[in-house]
Amino acid sequence: MATQAAIQPKRSNHRWLTRYVIPLLAAAVVLGIFNVALYSRLSPSRPFAIYALPFSDDFAQDSIGQWFKFDGEWKVSEGGLIQANPDAQKAGIYLPLWLDQGQPYQAQARLVLENSSTPAGMSFNAQYPSVQQKRHFVEIAAVDGKWQVNCGYTQGSESKSQAVVPLELPVDQPLDARLRVDVGKESYSVALDDKVLVRDVPLQYQGGLVGLNATGAPVRFDDLAVTGLGEAAPAKPQVDPQQAQTLPDKAGVLYTSDFTGDIAASGWVPMSGDWVFRDGALVQQQPNEFDRNISYNQPFESYRMTVKFRINQGTGAGLLFNMPDPTSKKGAHMVRYADDGSGVFWGYFDKDGAFTGQGFKGASAPGTDSHVLEVISGVDTYAILLDGQQLADQVPLVSQRGYPGLTTSESVASFQQVKISSMNSTETALVGDQNAAPVTDAQASNLLANTQTLSGEWVKEGATIRQQATEATDYVTGIGVLAEQYTLSAKIELPKDVADGGGGVIFHMPKRDDSKGAYMVRFGDGGKQLFWGRYSQAGEFQGIGSAPLETETGQPHQLTLVVKKGAFDVLVDGEQITADAPLDANSGWIGLTSFRGPTVFSDLQMTLGEPSK
Amino acid sequence: MTRVHAALRQTYSPIGGVVTRVQAIDWVRWRWLLVPMAVFLVSRAVVLSGACLAEIAMPSQTGAEYWHAIPDNVLLDSLARWDSAFYLNIARDGYTLTPGQMSSVAFFPVYPLLMNLVSPLVGQNLVLAGVLVSHVMLLLALIFLYRLTEFEFADAGTAQRAVFYIAVFPTAIFFSAVYTESTFLFFSVATFYFARRHMWGWAGVMGILTSASRIVGVLVWVVVLYEWLRMHGWTLARIYRPDAWKGLWNGLRHDIGSLLLISMIPLGLISYMMFLKSRFNDPIAFWTTQSAWGRGKRGPFQTVFQDLNGLLHQNFATGEIWWNALLNIVMLFAIIVLALLVWRRFGAGFGIYTLLGVLIPAYSGTGSIIRYALVLFPAFMLLANWGRRPLLDRTILVVFTMFLGIFTAIFVNWIFLA
Secondary structure (H helix, E strand, O other): OHHHHHHHHHHHHHHHHHHHHHHHHHHHHHHHHHHHHHHHHOOOOOOOOOOOOOEEEOOOOOOOOOOEEEOOOEEEEOOEEEEOOOOOOOOEEEEEEEEOOOOOEEEEEEEEEOOOOOOEEEEEEEOOOOOOOOEEEEEEEEEOOEEEEEEEEEEOOEEEEEEEEEOOOOOOOOEEEEEEEEEOOOEEEEEEOOEEEEEEEEOOOOOEEEEEEEOOOOEEEEEEEEEEOOOOOOOOOOOOHHHHHHOOOOOOEEEEOOOOOOHHHOOEEEOOOOEEEEOOEEEEOOOOOOOEEEEEOOOEEOEEEEEEEEEEEOOEEEEEEEEOEOOEOOOOEEEEEOOOOOEEEEEEEOOOOOEEEEEEEEOOOOOOOEEEEEEEEOOOEEEEEEOOEEEEEEEEOOOOEEEEEEEEEOOEEEEEEEEEEOOOHHHHHHHOOHHHOOOOHHHHHHHHOOOEEOOOOEEEEOOEEEEOOOOOOEEEEEEEEEEOOEEEEEEEEOOOOOOOOEEEEEEEEOEOOEOOOOEEEEEEHHHOEEEEEEEOOOOOEEEEEEEEOOOOOOOOEEEEEEEEOOEEEEEEOOEEEEEEEEOOOOOEEEEEEEEOOOEEEEEEEEEEOOOOO | OHHHHHHHHHHHOHHHHHHHHHHHOOOOOOHHHHHHHHHHHHHHHHHHHHHHHHHHHOOOOOOOOOOOOOOOOHHHHOOOOOOHHHHHHHHHHOOOOOOOOOOHHHOOOHHHHHHHHHHHHHOOOHHHHHHHHHHHHHHHHHHHHHHHHHHHHOOHHHHHHHHHHHHOOOOOHHHHOOOOHHHHHHHHHHHHHHHHOOOHHHHHHHHHHHHOOOHHHHHHHHHHHHHHHHHOOOOHHHOOOHHHHHHHHHHHHHOHHHHHHHOOOOHHHHHHHHHHHHHHOOOOHHHHHHHHHOOOOOOHHHHHHHHHHHHHOOEOOOOEOOHHHHHHHHHHHHHHHHHHHHHHHHOHHHHHHHHHHHHHHHHHOOOOHHHHHHHOHHHHHHHHHHOOOHHHHHHHHHHHHHHHHHHHHHHHOOOOOO
């Protein structure tokens, strides 16, 4: 009896185990494996949502990437997006950007529409990427001699209008206006050139895609932007270098990876291969295929990209950068371990996707240890470091800005961290032109070796450069030097007998060939004053300070500019005019500027680095 | 002397030892495995050789739309036709949805997922992976069908006939093709088997996979639930009796754990719906895309009426008829009749499953009913029981195998069958 009593509970436990616990565990395992495999292996190979808010595109690049096109012939032409097929009656295109239900947002685009009875405009809250069913629309067309805005939604193959607003604009001229839709949780409003035309129209569909449509109309779209409702003016992550340079937070970090959660919502866009988040790392699992790539959906310009990774199987792995299109390797730069483990090579993919090598350096096989591969992408060149050792510098860039990515080739690699940060001064020197290296007095003439005229008539004569145009405007030439902290001096001779003639230096230009956003210090009023300030993004000069000078007209004067971190000093003929004037940029290109002419610049001297006290 | 010599030879020679060991095997004990394996080998040898011969010897449809997955391999190529393209695309590129067009979301994920997982083992050859999965699943399905039939009838002969009938059913080419039929059959039969053995947990596990294998897979939930009710004395026939409800109450009090395990079955379908929601914003995309296949919401009666009406106005004498529609209508009525008899013989669970197995597809159209009937195994179990009569048994085998040959030739030559 005692033995039976002892056995009884064991039997009961065993029964529970076989009847409930084991099947329940089996069900959990089956469901887990099924769901993981379903999401990781059978998800659409083409991501439904590549971009995230805020999004903007001014169509400066030739390609629009993998947008969802249906009907029509969509292409980028002369900085705008056009639909080139006049017979396409249902032409539309959607951004690969999915707006969740309840997400208030604003979509806007500039459109230039010729007198046309066939409408063109925007689609929003579209439920499907490949057809025109189930979407809202705002369209403009010429109806009975008047431009008219029509908004509504489609249901099946029918279009149902919700509001029609005639415009007091002549139809004999092309309509050039910014169309905007403010989409709330339950309703939307439509504005044209910021004038609200319709308010609080009920939404038929919640969330979805934003796109453009042109049913055969001769229309050109530009400056498409989608932002959260109430957010500031849209950033331009794809094409605006100024935005890319001002993105860093106080620590200078533009992006740092977080390889946890759902990869589909992380911003990482698998292009090929089998990419998963595992144990806080991004892992590519296909061991036998070449060029398994993934990209991150935010573009950067002038940055340092640091990738920590370990190769678990094989040897070919590394990074992609400056990808013009997050869904294609075409035009991208690549740096990675060679497939035979003999070293690291680098280069770029051309427009057809063919790889062109730019260099190779032998290195120990990666093994299974973690390595840190870094790329410093400057304006025209880039540098490469592996585990802190410099492999190359001043390698020419084919693509100056773009999306970062990761790559494997016949390997399984685990990418533990990806960090994008702004450059420091050391890195700036690594990737600047040769002229950006420290310049001595003896090398002063080199400062004029790479000038690039932006406006005016600039003529070089040895170590002297003369601007000859005489109109009352600021003429600019870049000298092809990018720097962060330096001392630059030039002898400037203003035009004689020109009361308002001027000349000086322009610096911290975000682009080599564009003065927008740059700082300027120059003589004015024939040398009677010195003023300094900054060009806005619209190209308008905004003064920061000025000082009167007692100089002789027609005589050269030495202008010295000391650029430090966050401030600059100006000296004229050795006398300090201003000290620690504020700077709101870290680095940039340097140029010369002349108001009227002829203005002569000579004896240019430059020393890189923070000036000694 | 001779007897001693023979005994020595049998004992000490290698062959003799093997013979002795083989003779010692209790074949009856392993019949549940050996019979399905034999049926599998025989039926597949016939189907595969027939498919190859039909591909080689008979003229096929030609044109860009009649693709060939592996032109240099007659055997594999002949098994990838029509909907195989969807499974291959899903396994290779993942799901797609284009509203208004035939989209791969209509095809449930278990089979293409298995293809995707197996393909690395066979050099990324998805067709081979699909064919391998189909055959392995068919063998497993036959084993479970044998055991289920043997359990129901306590008769090995009936079980043997059941697996033979289903393996040589006229549309059994789909068991070998890159189609989901084998996979669905295995998981559904296994679910029924475990439910009838009152192994509710394992019925739940298999039911999860059944509900993620085909749109009608979730029906097994109803069957398993009904079996649980029946175990506790509650059936439709006894619904008015107080002791039926008392039994149910006792079941709820003492066996609620089993009921919870059974309730897991729809999780396969729910998982797929959540996937569709997250990827395409349409959790029932597998249903909404059906219209692209010409399947509307007409209901089975109107569907059948339309097809019958069309057939009656065609010329049977010259053969200018919708032979597909004719086959499907005949099959629909045959299955409906069989389902009622299944209901009577095996109970409401099996009957409802068989009936809805054709009525749900017929709700939107009769197309492909002859293929859908292939996996309605309770009908084959019933036929096997009738097949005790030798004349009927031979008739069934002759009819089935003859049409199997014809249908196989039709399928591999790109003529739409089902």
